[in-house]
Structures are given as structure tokens and as C-alpha cells.
Amino acid sequence: MxxxxxxxxxxxxxxxxxxxxxxxxxxxxxxxxxxxxxxxxxxxxxxxxxxxxxxxxxxxxxxxxxxxxxxxxxxxxxxxxxxxxxxxxxxxxxxxxxxxxxxxxxxxxxxxxxxxxxxxxxxxxxxxxxxxxxxxxxxxxxxxxxxxxxxxxxxxxxxxxxxxxxxxxxxxxxxxxxxxxxxxxxxxxxxxxxxxxxxxxxxxxxxxxxxxxxxxxxxxxxxxxxxxxxxxxxxxxxxxxxxxxxxxxxxxxxxxxxxxxxxxxxxxxxxxxxxxxxxxxxxxxxxxxxxxxxxxxxxxxxxxxxxxxxxxxxxxxxxxxxxxxxxxxxxxxxxxxxxxxxxxxxxxxxxxxxxVMLTTVIVVVATHDLSLGVLAGVLLSGIFFAGKVQRMFAVERDETADGAQAIYRVTGEIFFASVDRFTRAFQSEGTATRVVIDVTGAHFWDISAVGALDKIVARLRRDGREVEVVGYNRASADIVDRFALHDKTGVEMGLAPHR
Incomplete structure (x- = not known):
């Protein structure tokens, strides 16, 4: 005071x-x-x-x-x-x-x-x-x-x-x-x-x-x-x-x-x-x-x-x-x-x-309404930011020598704008009977991301494959435990797998 x-x-x-x-x-x-x-x-x-x-x-x-x-x-x-x-x-x-x-x-x-x-x-x-x-x-x-x-x-x-x-x-x-x-x-x-x-x-x-x-x-x-x-x-x-x-x-x-x-x-x-x-x-x-x-x-x-x-x-x-x-x-x-x-x-x-800058100027000058211009600029900034972040992830696939196990290493941000590309990355699984999805380098932000992971796990299991998801960080583990439909095992510190 x-x-x-x-x-x-x-x-x-x-x-x-x-x-x-x-x-x-x-x-x-x-x-x-x-x-x-x-x-x-x-x-x-x-x-x-x-x-x-x-x-x-x-x-x-x-x-x-x-x-x-x-x-x-x-x-x-x-x-x-x-x-x-x-x-x-x-x-x-x-x-x-x-x-x-x-x-x-x-x-x-x-x-x-x-x-x-x-x-x-x-x-x-x-x-x-x-x-x-x-x-x-x-x-x-x-x-x-x-x-x-x-x-x-x-x-x-x-x-x-x-x-x-x-x-x-x-x-x-x-x-x-x-x-x-x-x-x-x-x-x-x-x-x-x-x-x-x-x-x-x-x-x-x-x-x-x-x-x-x-x-x-x-x-x-x-x-x-x-x-x-x-x-x-x-x-x-x-x-x-x-x-x-x-x-x-x-x-x-x-x-x-x-x-x-x-x-x-x-x-x-x-x-x-x-x-x-x-x-x-x-x-x-x-x-x-x-x-x-x-x-x-x-x-x-x-x-x-x-x-x-x-x-x-x-x-x-x-x-x-x-x-x-x-x-x-x-x-x-x-x-x-x-x-x-x-x-x-x-x-x-x-x-x-x-x-974004030019849009803000044009809308304000055209309407003489400062709030509309700022709103247009903020919305456009959000759209561009989401578009940029949704491209900041990658999925790499490796197979064991005998082809029995496939490992998908996911890195980057998974959220509503990137779930489409995330899902498409798992379209071709080869002949592996066991699939490991390693998300150590990834972060799941929202229920759209969790829903996409559920969809991938469910499809792989319908095809007769054994699926294991490993490497959640704490925040991702919390949201997966709360909203995922596949098995919840109380992931702690991102170390326990989801089978």
C-alpha cells in the first residue's frame, strides 16, 4: 500500500x-x-x-x-x-x-x-x-x-x-x-x-x-x-x-x-x-x-x-x-x-x-468505427495465427525390420485447426500388427485434438491392430484422461502409455 x-x-x-x-x-x-x-x-x-x-x-x-x-x-x-x-x-x-x-x-x-x-x-x-x-x-x-x-x-x-x-x-x-x-x-x-x-x-x-x-x-x-x-x-x-x-x-x-x-x-x-x-x-x-x-x-x-x-x-x-x-x-x-x-x-x-495492419486501417477509415477496425484486425490475426500453428506439426513413421510394428512419432501442436492433417497422417499403416503412437514431442490443446486421437485409435483397432499411445506431457495427459473415449489409465507426467 x-x-x-x-x-x-x-x-x-x-x-x-x-x-x-x-x-x-x-x-x-x-x-x-x-x-x-x-x-x-x-x-x-x-x-x-x-x-x-x-x-x-x-x-x-x-x-x-x-x-x-x-x-x-x-x-x-x-x-x-x-x-x-x-x-x-x-x-x-x-x-x-x-x-x-x-x-x-x-x-x-x-x-x-x-x-x-x-x-x-x-x-x-x-x-x-x-x-x-x-x-x-x-x-x-x-x-x-x-x-x-x-x-x-x-x-x-x-x-x-x-x-x-x-x-x-x-x-x-x-x-x-x-x-x-x-x-x-x-x-x-x-x-x-x-x-x-x-x-x-x-x-x-x-x-x-x-x-x-x-x-x-x-x-x-x-x-x-x-x-x-x-x-x-x-x-x-x-x-x-x-x-x-x-x-x-x-x-x-x-x-x-x-x-x-x-x-x-x-x-x-x-x-x-x-x-x-x-x-x-x-x-x-x-x-x-x-x-x-x-x-x-x-x-x-x-x-x-x-x-x-x-x-x-x-x-x-x-x-x-x-x-x-x-x-x-x-x-x-x-x-x-x-x-x-x-x-x-x-x-x-x-x-x-x-x-492485418492494412485491413485495420481500411475498415476504420471506411466505417469511422474504431471498434470494427480493431475487431477485424484481431479476427484476421487469429485466423493467420491458427493457420500458422496448424502447420507446425509433423508425423514420422518407422517400421521394425520384420514389419510387425510401426512407430508414429508426432511432434508439434494438435488442436482444432490441425486435426485434419493429423488424422490424414495415419491413413497408410502398412501391414504392421502393432502400432505405437509416440506423442512425446506433441501437445494436445483441445477436445478436437482428443477426438481426432480417439478416431485414429478406434479405426486402427477395428482393423485388428494393437495400439499403444505413449509419451503424453502432463497437460495433454490431463485433457486426454478427461475427454478421451479410448482407455484411460491415469497418465502421470506423460510416461504411462494408453493401450
Whole structure:
């Protein structure tokens, strides 16, 4: 317990330079969250304050109870697109109720250690996920770059020059923050005809207040919100865990995925009670935070707290921030997020890995659904893996000089995908009257493998041959003793034969 508290304290209270970088990074993220939250609110069909208040509540809460310091969570498009029918048919209060249930489900997922499911997501899927998100982030900026004047393009280009050039002068202040401030000053002082944050939607005034959703506590309400809550919880956890892994890689640190699952749940409950929609981790804003120097919980908390300050105190000024400045920041995020090494690796890596990565990218970009893309990648990875492993076995046949005994030496993995080839290897037995099947170098994984062995033994015995199976390892012996139909002799340590 003491070590956990010490680690938690270290994630908050760091030295002066690190704390300053966390604070400045949080300020940059807060500014970048505003147009995103408004846009996601529009997608969901709710008032902009629903997305903005959600971003405030989620960011501040996850900083306290999350498992990945430095990662930014807020209202997201991945969750917003899921609730459109719920809001349209039942109203915003049912959205709040569904978000509370979503949070409870995520907390239960944390207790059940469902974060371990991430072990089945291959590196190719994660690379595809990252590349697809980078493409989607860039595509999301295109509406701000079409049917606009030359001033917009000039400001975006100027913003990119500042973002990539200012670190050559000093890294004490995040270059995205400098770009936003400089371009805002130029736009406001010169009255340039460019889109502003205020054009995205009306900014809320005042602070959010705590309130329970105004819905009846009945089974009918549960029946309405449960399907949405389950889907939001699954998509939110999937995106959060993948983003946490990416931040782990970027910072070369570990995170507590189980705590992150529960923290996401708690954050969504707080967001709903504050009149906000559901959310999850945001890879774009997390990349902004990390590249701006944010590493600790303080950066995430400042992002939420400064966003609240902007909305409550500086709303009119924030509304005048030019969108080209934020577009430049998001283009930087897109460029920094994309795994450029994955392009030459298409030729260097195995073809199956490249196919999995490209499939994940194509499905995500085509559907704008991160969960579908990751699901497609995981399923394809599983199919390729099963196909690879099912070929990793061999059966060799030897006969005694007199031809009376045949010995089959089986090596490799026997499971549902390899049982066909395993069975076919015993088609030609010759004239031997006694058959020994040596499985010392093999492993039987499932009941399909045991069933195949039963089938082989039964057929050989029907042909009048004496059959002996020897050499089971302990795990194979256990599953054979439990499920095999041929004689069970209580194999121990794989040494006793089955006759």
C-alpha cells in the first residue's frame, strides 16, 4: 500500500521544470479540446455544453483515479456516434442515464480484469489503429480547409512553421501553444476573415451543476439504455486501452490498465451527473499532451480545469480563437501519430502482418468505427495465427525390420485447426500388427485434438491392430484422461502409455 501511495504521489508532485511542462501542456490540450467537444456534441445531436462539460468532468476525474498518467480522456466521436438514435428517440436525459450505466459496466470490467483482453491485440492491429486514427484526424480538418479564403491556408502554414520551428529556439514553452497565441493575436488584431471557435457553436456560460437524470427508474428504462451502455462501455474501453498502450510506448513507461478501466467508468459517471455525455481516451489530445511535455497526472487535470476556466471566465475571448490555429495543431498531431515506419515495413514484415495492419486501417477509415477496425484486425490475426500453428506439426513413421510394428512419432501442436492433417497422417499403416503412437514431442490443446486421437485409435483397432499411445506431457495427459473415449489409465507426467 505504501509503495502504491508513493508512486501515486510521484505521478502528481514532480520537480519544478516537470510541473511547469505539465501545466503548459494541459493549457494547450484545453484549447484543442474545445472545437472537438463542440463537434462531438453536434454529432450526438445535443447542446455543445453537453460535450464541453463532459470533457471537463472526464479529464479532471481521470487525472485523479485513472491508471495512465499523462493520457487525456474527454468526450469523443467514438462514443458520440453510438448515441445518436438514443438522443433522437428518447431525449438527452436517457443519454445521461445510459452514460451512468456505461460507467458502472466499465468499473465492473476493471474488477473482472477485462483489460487482459488487450493481450490478444497484436502489434500489427495497434499499428493499424494508430495509422487509421492519424488519417481520421487529418480528414476531420478538411471541412475547415474547403471553401475558405487564402488567409486560412496562410495561417495554417504559418502555424505549422511555428510548431516545428519554435523548438529550435526553446522547448521551455510548447510550440503548439505559441502557435495558437500568435495566430490568435494576428487574426483578432487584423480582423482576418477566418472561421473561429465561436462559429462551431455557442459556448456555455457558468459552471456545470450536479443532477440525476430525469428518467423513471423502471425496467423499461433499463431495457432502453442497456444496449447503448454496453456498446459505449466496450468501445470506450477498447479505445482507452489502445491509447494507453500507445502512450506507454511514447513515454517508455508502464500503466495500470485495470485501474484505467475502473477510472474510465468513474469518470463517465461523474460526467453524466454534471450534464455531460460519455467519453474515453483521446489519442489526438494525448499525443498533443505528450509532445508538449506532459507526463504526469497534473497535465490531464490542468487540461480539464483550464477548459472549465476558459468556458466560465474567458468564453468570449475563446470564441475568437481562429480555427486555422487549431487545424495546424491537429495536422501536427496527425503527422506525429502516423507510424511512418509502417510503410517500408510493408515489404520487410511478413505478408500476414501487413495484411492485418492494412485491413485495420481500411475498415476504420471506411466505417469511422474504431471498434470494427480493431475487431477485424484481431479476427484476421487469429485466423493467420491458427493457420500458422496448424502447420507446425509433423508425423514420422518407422517400421521394425520384420514389419510387425510401426512407430508414429508426432511432434508439434494438435488442436482444432490441425486435426485434419493429423488424422490424414495415419491413413497408410502398412501391414504392421502393432502400432505405437509416440506423442512425446506433441501437445494436445483441445477436445478436437482428443477426438481426432480417439478416431485414429478406434479405426486402427477395428482393423485388428494393437495400439499403444505413449509419451503424453502432463497437460495433454490431463485433457486426454478427461475427454478421451479410448482407455484411460491415469497418465502421470506423460510416461504411462494408453493401450
Amino acid at each position: 505504501t509503495s502504491h501511495l508513493t508512486s501515486y504521489r510521484r505521478q502528481w508532485f514532480t520537480d519544478g521544470p516537470t510541473a511547469r511542462r505539465d501545466i503548459l501542456a494541459g493549457v494547450v490540450v484545453a484549447l484543442a479540446l474545445i472545437p472537438e467537444a463542440i463537434g462531438f456534441s453536434i454529432i450526438a445531436g445535443v447542446d455543445p455544453r453537453v460535450g464541453l462539460y463532459a470533457s471537463v468532468a472526464i479529464a479532471m476525474t481521470i487525472a485523479l483515479i485513472g491508471g495512465r498518467p499523462g493520457m487525456i480522456s474527454a468526450a469523443t466521436a467514438a462514443v458520440a456516434v453510438l448515441v445518436v438514435p438514443l438522443v433522437r428517440e428518447h431525449g438527452v436525459d436517457y443519454l445521461f442515464a445510459a452514460t451512468i450505466l456505461m460507467g458502472l459496466i466499465q468499473m465492473i470490467a476493471g474488477l473482472l480484469r477485462l483489460d487482459l483482453v488487450m493481450q490478444f491485440v497484436s502489434r500489427s492491429v495497434i499499428t493499424g489503429f494508430v495509422n487509421a486514427l492519424a488519417i481520421l484526424i487529418f480528414m476531420a480538418q478538411l471541412p475547415q480547409l474547403t471553401n475558405v479564403g487564402w488567409q486560412t491556408y496562410a495561417m495554417v502554414a504559418g502555424g505549422l512553421v511555428i510548431i516545428y520551428g519554435f523548438p529550435r529556439i526553446t522547448k521551455a514553452i510548447p510550440s503548439p501553444l505559441v502557435a495558437i497565441l500568435v495566430l490568435s493575436a494576428i487574426s483578432i488584431s487584423m480582423g482576418l476573415p477566418v472561421n473561429t471557435v465561436g462559429d462551431m457553436g455557442k459556448l456555455p456560460e457558468g459552471l456545470p451543476s450536479l443532477a440525476l437524470p430525469n428518467v423513471p427508474l423502471t425496467l423499461d428504462t433499463l431495457r432502453i439504455i442497456l444496449p447503448y451502455s454496453l456498446t459505449m462501455a466496450a468501445v470506450g474501453l477498447l479505445e482507452s486501452l489502445l491509447t494507453a498502450q500507445i502512450v506507454d510506448d511514447m513515454t517508455d513507461t508502464d500503466s495500470n490498465k485495470r485501474v484505467e478501466c475502473a477510472g474510465q467508468g468513474g469518470s463517465n459517471i461523474v460526467a453524466a451527473l454534471c450534464g455531460g455525455m460519455g467519453g474515453c481516451a483521446m489519442i489526438g489530445q494525448s499525443v498533443i499532451n505528450v509532445t508538449s511535455g506532459g507526463r504526469g497526472r497534473l497535465s490531464t487535470f490542468v487540461a480539464g480545469a483550464f477548459l472549465l476556466f476558459l468556458l466560465a471566465v474567458l468564453g468570449p475571448f475563446v470564441g475568437r480563437v481562429p480555427m486555422p490555429a487549431l487545424v495546424a495543431v491537429m495536422i501536427m498531431v496527425s503527422i506525429g501519430t502516423f507510424s511512418w515506419n509502417s510503410i517500408p515495413n510493408l515489404r520487410r514484415h511478413p505478408a500476414t502482418s501487413s495484411v
